[in-house]
Amino acid sequence: xxxxxxxxxxxxxxxxxxxxxxxxxxxxxxxxxxxxxxxxxxxxxxxxxxxxxxxxxxxxxxxxxxxxxxxxxxxxxxxxxxxxx
Amino acid sequence: xxxxxxxxxxxxxxxxxxxxxxxxxxxxxxxxxxxxxxxxxxxxxxxxxxxxxxxxxxxxxxxxxxxxxxxxxxxxxxxxxxxxxxxxxxxxxxxxxxxxxxxxxxxxxxxxxxxxxxxxxxxxxxxxxxxxxxxxxxxxxxxxxxxxxxxxxxxxxxxxxxxxxxxxxxxxxxxxxxxxxxxxxxxxxxxxxxxxxxxxxxxxxxxxx
Ligand SMILES: [Zn+2]
Numbered sequence: 001x002x003x004x005x006x007x008x009x010x011x012x013x014x015x016x017x018x019x020x021x022x023x024x025x026x027x028x029x030x031x032x033x034x035x036x037x038x039x040x041x042x043x044x045x046x047x048x049x050x051x052x053x054x055x056x057x058x059x060x061x062x063x064x065x066x067x068x069x070x071x072x073x074x075x076x077x078x079x080x081x082x083x084x085x
Numbered sequence: 086x087x088x089x090x091x092x093x094x095x096x097x098x099x100x101x102x103x104x105x106x107x108x109x110x111x112x113x114x115x116x117x118x119x120x121x122x123x124x125x126x127x128x129x130x131x132x133x134x135x136x137x138x139x140x141x142x143x144x145x146x147x148x149x150x151x152x153x154x155x156x157x158x159x160x161x162x163x164x165x166x167x168x169x170x171x172x173x174x175x176x177x178x179x180x181x182x183x184x185x186x187x188x189x190x191x192x193x194x195x196x197x198x199x200x201x202x203x204x205x206x207x208x209x210x211x212x213x214x215x216x217x218x219x220x221x222x223x224x225x226x227x228x229x230x231x232x233x234x235x236x237x238x239x240x241x242x243x244x245x246x247x248x249x250x251x252x253x254x255x256x257x258x259x260x261x262x263x264x265x266x267x268x269x270x271x272x273x274x275x276x277x278x279x280x281x282x283x284x285x286x287x288x289x290x291x292x293x294x
Contacts, residue, residue, distance in 0.1 A: 004194060004199055006198060008273070009265075009269050012272050013269065017250060039207075040276065044272040044273075046208065047272075048272070049209075050209060051225060051229060052247065069122075070115045071132060072128075075132045078136065079114065079139055080107040080110055083139055083143055
């Protein structure tokens with residue numbers, strides 16, 4: 001059976017490219033039997049979703065609320081002015 | 086978007102990076118900023134480099150070939166500026182590669198590939214209460230920013246800048262198998278960091294594998 005070290009590596013790889021069918025089946029079997037790796041899988045997926053997630057909505061809403069992960073509105077305008085020149 | 090490699094002069098639309106450059110700022114500005122910030126941790130320098138990137142991209146837009154996405158191209162331009170900036174500032178090279186991170190991930194497993202310290206019993210969810218949620222987002226971002234070296238850079242490009250893994254390979258000039266290793270390290274590191282700094286690990290259960 002797949003070791004936990006290999007299983008976690010494959011969990012991560014599955015987020016970046018489609019795994020071959022055999023690998024996928026082996027991984028699924030491991031995750032069904034191993035609560036530690038199952039948690040690892042849920043947790044890294046969830047954390048990535050949370051890192052990507054909330055920004056999506058705020059971008060659409062274009063809220064004036066200061067988001068530390070976004071360009072400040074004043075700089076955004078300054079860049080646009082520089083590009084219009 | 087069709088790549089126009091031929092002789093069409095770059096008169097706005099029709100060039101590889103078509104359209105109003107101001108729209109690029111709305112579409113890619115935050116992604117570029119997040120990348121710059123992850124490498125510099127100084128907001129105003131990061132913002133200035135993003136501006137320089139857009140200006141340089143506007144001047145060089147006819148060189149955009151369309152063999153990568155506009156965002157990837159912009160990020161490559163920014164990466165050169167980051168490397169230059171870091172070099173000028175006489176600090177560590179961008180993307181220097183301390184292998185300490187690898188050691189840390191490997192240390193999660195014993196020689197037989199079994200967990201030494203199993204992941205805690207927590208669900209990756211943000212708290213419902215507004216104030217606590219902000220605190221959580223900060224903890225999450227701090228952990229993401231704290232991923233060192235190339236693994237951190239790869240993770241930023243993949244997740245915060247939302248590039249595909251193929252595009253990240255182009256920007257970092259690495260093979261995809263190497264990229265997967267870097268991203269696995271980054272995710273493991275992020276998970277451990279959040280577990281330690283936010284989620285309680287009061288519950289551990291019996292070893293299964
Ligand atoms: Zn396992």
